[in-house]
Amino acid sequence: MNRGIDVAVLAIVLGCIVMTQQTRAGSLQAPPGLFKDVNDQVVGDAVVINGTQLFVDDRIIAEHDGVVRKLNQPVKHPKNPFLVADKPWEEQFSFSSVMYDEEEGFFKMWYGAWLNDWKKQHVCYATSSDGITWKKPITTPWNAKEHHNKVFGGTKEFNCSGVFKDPTDPDGEKRYKMVYSDYPDGTSKTASSSAAYSPDGIHWVPYEGNPLIPFSDAHCCPFWDARRGRYVCYLRYGPPNSRMISMTESEDFVNWSPKITLFRREATDQPFSTALYQMEVMPYGNHYFGFISTYHGETIEPIPPEKVAWADKLDVQLAYSRDGRVWRRVGPHGAIDHRQFSEERDWAAFSRASTFIPWGEHGKDWDWGWLYVLQAPIVVGDEIRIYYTGGTGRHWAPYHGDENTTSGIGLATLRRDGFVSLDAEGEGTMTTRTLMFVGDALEINADASGGSIRVEALDPEGKVIAGFSRDDCKPITTDDVHAIVQWGDATDCHQIQATPIRLRFYLDKAKLYSFTPRIMHQHYVPSYD
CATH class of the missing domain: 2.115.10.20 (Glycosyl hydrolase domain; family 43)
Incomplete structure (x- = not known):
């Protein structure tokens, strides 16, 4: 009688092991670049930002050419x-x-x-x-x-x-x-x-x-x-x-x-x-x-x-x-x-x-x-x-x-x-310091109704990140407090979140007031097939 019970228990255990192996065999991998490691070594000297970034001081500005900061009156x-x-x-x-x-x-x-x-x-x-x-x-x-x-x-x-x-x-x-x-x-x-x-x-x-x-x-x-x-x-x-x-x-x-x-x-x-x-x-x-x-x-x-x-x-x-x-x-x-x-x-x-x-x-x-x-x-x-x-x-x-x-x-x-805004009477650029943020969209507050603004993302060494170049960016040509930057056909930029980057803004007869990392997309992926 005891032997029969032992056999039954063994069968149950073996069944659980088989099911576990099947479950593991069905695990899926997240798409490349979706998940990122963040630690002190990864962040390095990057300025970790959160919320809206203004241009009243130079904290996030590394260099600019052809643009000036301007105090605006109400x-x-x-x-x-x-x-x-x-x-x-x-x-x-x-x-x-x-x-x-x-x-x-x-x-x-x-x-x-x-x-x-x-x-x-x-x-x-x-x-x-x-x-x-x-x-x-x-x-x-x-x-x-x-x-x-x-x-x-x-x-x-x-x-x-x-x-x-x-x-x-x-x-x-x-x-x-x-x-x-x-x-x-x-x-x-x-x-x-x-x-x-x-x-x-x-x-x-x-x-x-x-x-x-x-x-x-x-x-x-x-x-x-x-x-x-x-x-x-x-x-x-x-x-x-x-x-x-x-x-x-x-x-x-x-x-x-x-x-x-x-x-x-x-x-x-x-x-x-x-x-x-x-x-x-x-x-x-x-x-x-x-x-x-x-x-x-x-x-x-x-x-x-x-x-x-x-x-x-x-x-x-x-x-x-x-x-x-x-x-x-x-x-x-x-x-x-x-x-x-x-x-x-x-x-x-x-x-x-x-x-x-x-x-x-x-x-x-x-x-x-x-x-x-x-x-x-x-x-x-x-x-x-x-x-x-x-x-x-x-x-x-x-x-x-x-x-x-x-x-x-x-x-x-x-x-x-x-x-305070960054103003360009003609063509000009502003490049940020190395930054890191969490978000999947980039919102800018700007008046580009008389010209345009484009944005590109660079790695800390200043190399353009593939898919996020100036040419990939759809120009913003409106006066909009909540304009969303679009590279290619998408506004989803999660590939550059949680990693040190620099942003370069190309202004042509435009005023840039701020930019804000946003979270505007869902990123659910299944864990098992």
Whole structure:
């Protein structure tokens, strides 16, 4: 009996072995080049990239010929200003914040409002379904003595508030957060920056442990930075209170690091006695952009005719960072290294050409005197919306006889990735450093409507990879934020993924804003026949 059982077990085992051998015999091989090894030896010195690659600096650019980097200005909206002072408690606008609330599906704004005596500022609340037409909803209870859209502030020296919605805090009562500046006892001895919380962006409570951060006499710009896993706040240097740009970080919105000084005045600021008034910051994919209100020629003295066009006025210049901590100013041809400020050059021309958002026509436009970008610009579809407060009159308007000054909030728009482009007036090329990415398609953001762009892939030694030459590439001849590069009859370029390569872009009367590795195809293959 036991022998019979042993024979049966042996038969089962032999059957399993045969089946296993048959299965192994039917295993299939992946097509050549589909699977690749990635390790430190394979990668070598290649720059491993992810996401959209911009051309603000030279990190991925090895060489170029016949192309130049160009700072592009946003376009002011024709309906500007679309938020104006039209309530009894608002006569002038100041530092403000804006966001698109994806959970609730509409735009929200917290704007600083003053009366013309400049004695008390309130934070007021506005909403919009499209970001163009705004409403000022009543935020007070129906039985209140006064109905208005004021949500915070009103003390003698309250100022500089920055607001954001925090997606990470488990305490719903602290869903919205604010950093603001104040003189708690009404004197400069207690000048400081403090925090407030709100469950809905309307009903605010100051933090009981205030103050938290040394004083900032300009817009405080806080937000949760997912890349750093920390709260950050960009604000003014000090003490002593000085027009330079600083930053502080926190893990809990209560304990803040000592300030880090990011920008001091440089050679480019000397020709027009430029001070760095404040900087709003926009996290943008793997990048950060700063919007500096540059204050030129501060004075309360009479302004000579040759300086009237710019003295005691503010416009906006651009800054750039890859980590939010180490920043560079952006000039007419992209980011400039700090060491370059020691060079001899025409810094006056450089400064003029570095203007990102200019003031309006002097004495005529609604924003001819000053501009402050709202914290923070918003990406809507394929455009970047940069909201800003602007006004007539110079910074010290009463000393210059600028009467009946007004202010409002408007909008300037830029195409996605449009900060700095590579431009070719004729034929030109740009070759990247050795890169490596994961993806099976290459998307470019470019305006080639007046010419063309082609791309070829090279190995690290500069040899063209078969099937990915310039001649294999179908020319792109459109103005397209999401153009897909095609070699031969296919957009699938997985053969060059996960391996060190260089890309060479051939431009002919075109502007190239960015490129992005994408995954757009399925790569399933059967394992067995």
